[in-house]
Amino acid sequence: MNTPHHAERKSVESALSSSDPSFDPSFDPSSDPSSAPSLGTSSGKKVGALVLAAGFSRRFGASKLLAKLPDKPQVSLLEQTLTSLSAALPSIVVVYRPELRDQFLAIGERVQTKSPDTALSFSEFDDAAAGMGASLAHCANSMTDWAAALVCLADMPYIKPSTYSLLAKTVTSDTIVAPYFNKARGHPIAFGSTYFDELRALSGDEGARSLLNKHRVKTLSLAVDDNGILLDIDTKEDLNRRL
Numbered sequence: 001m002n003t004p005h006h007a008e009r010k011s012v013e014s015a016l017s018s019s020d021p022s023f024d025p026s027f028d029p030s031s032d033p034s035s036a037p038s039l040g041t042s043s044g045k046k047v048g049a050l051v052l053a054a055g056f057s058r059r060f061g062a063s064k065l066l067a068k069l070p071d072k073p074q075v076s077l078l079e080q081t082l083t084s085l086s087a088a089l090p091s092i093v094v095v096y097r098p099e100l101r102d103q104f105l106a107i108g109e110r111v112q113t114k115s116p117d118t119a120l121s122f123s124e125f126d127d128a129a130a131g132m133g134a135s136l137a138h139c140a141n142s143m144t145d146w147a148a149a150l151v152c153l154a155d156m157p158y159i160k161p162s163t164y165s166l167l168a169k170t171v172t173s174d175t176i177v178a179p180y181f182n183k184a185r186g187h188p189i190a191f192g193s194t195y196f197d198e199l200r201a202l203s204g205d206e207g208a209r210s211l212l213n214k215h216r217v218k219t220l221s222l223a224v225d226d227n228g229i230l231l232d233i234d235t236k237e238d239l240n241r242r243l
Contacts, residue, residue, distance in 0.1 A: 045147040047168035048091035049188070050199075053078060053104065053154035054128035054135040056097075064233055065154050066103055077233060079107045080157035086115035088164035091146065094122045094154070095139035131205035140199040147173050149196070151208050152188040158228035164188070166224060176212060176219040179229045185221075186229030 057064040065078040072080070085092050096104050104122060112120050125138045136151065143149055148171040150164060163179060171177045171190035178189050189208055191199060198211055212219050233239050 045168075045172075046091070046145060047089060047148045047150065047171065047190070048093065048143065048146045049085050049089050049150045049152050049164070050136065050139045050143070051081070051085065051092060051094040051152045051154050052132065052135055052139065053094050053096045053100075054125050055132070055155075056128070060233070060235055060239075063100060063103075064239070065100075067233070067236075067239055069157065070239070076107060077157045078104065078154050079111060081152070081154050081159075082107065082111045082120065083114060084157070084159060084161045085152065085164055086111055086118040086120065087161035089118065089150070089168060091119045092121070093139055093142040094120070095125050095128075095135050096122060097128045098124055098126050131203070133202035133204050133206040136208060137200050137202040140196060140202075143193075143196055146193065146196075148190055148192045149199070150188040150190050151199075153232055155233045156187060156228065156231060157233075158231055159188075160226045160228060163224050163226045163229060167222065170220065170222055174218065176215055177222050178212065178219060179222050179224045179226070181224055181227050181229050184230055187232070188229075 053065055060067070066076050069075050069077065069080060075083075082092065082094070094104065094108070101124065108120055108122055112118070121142065123139055123142055125135055127138075128135050140149070148168070150167055167177055167179060167188065167190045171192055173192040174194045175192050176189065176195065179186050189212065191208070191211070195211055195215070198214075199208065202208070202210075
């Protein structure tokens with residue numbers, strides 16, 4: 001696991017909320033039979049994940065990414081999210097705040113042990129208070145030879161690995177792909193390399209959504225059979241109700 005001193009971690013915090021009655025709280029993403037990982041490569045195309053984990057969890061009242069899943073009391077939200085991503089993609093960069101370094105790196109070690117073929121790195125960002133856009137821009141600076149990137153929210157532990165794989169296979173270097181479940185747009189959003197400079201130029205609280213609005217003609221809608229794309233955790237009530 002790559003853990004540079006100046007890290008690049010997660011902080012995508014504009015996920016959609018949902019009380020979808022079809023949500024199965026017992027679902028285990030790592031057991032999804034359709035998620036045989038292609039590790040984000042299709043026709044030589046390398047697709048990685050930028051995981052935004054630098055938020056302050058103000059509505060949750062504590063660091064929500066360290067909260068345990070009710071059905072998996074030994075597994076945190078962040079660990080489950082990274083486990084699912086590692087089953088589908090070859091490279092993951094997580095942007096995080098310095099005060100969470102020890103806890104997050106320990107989680108990363110556990111995930112890396114389970115998925116040794118995935119390059120998992122953590123990028124520390126000491127200016128997360130500047131906003132989600134600033135955190136995403138910091139994280140995006142870690143992209144090198146990727147053809148596309150999935151911009152992921154760390155607080156969405158129930159997205160299936162097969163959904164990540166499908167997004168990676170669908171996106172091209174000059175497209176943006178947004179997943180939909182029952183006509184509702186969710187996360188993550190996949191960005192081809194054409195848009196990397198714009199991701200790196202984000203600032204303040206301006207998130208990647210602004211790119212979708214700017215590039216509507218190049219944005220594809222991808223229907224997925226995965227209500228996990230709509231389920232983020234913002235409050236303790238969300239944790240109890242959705243998980």
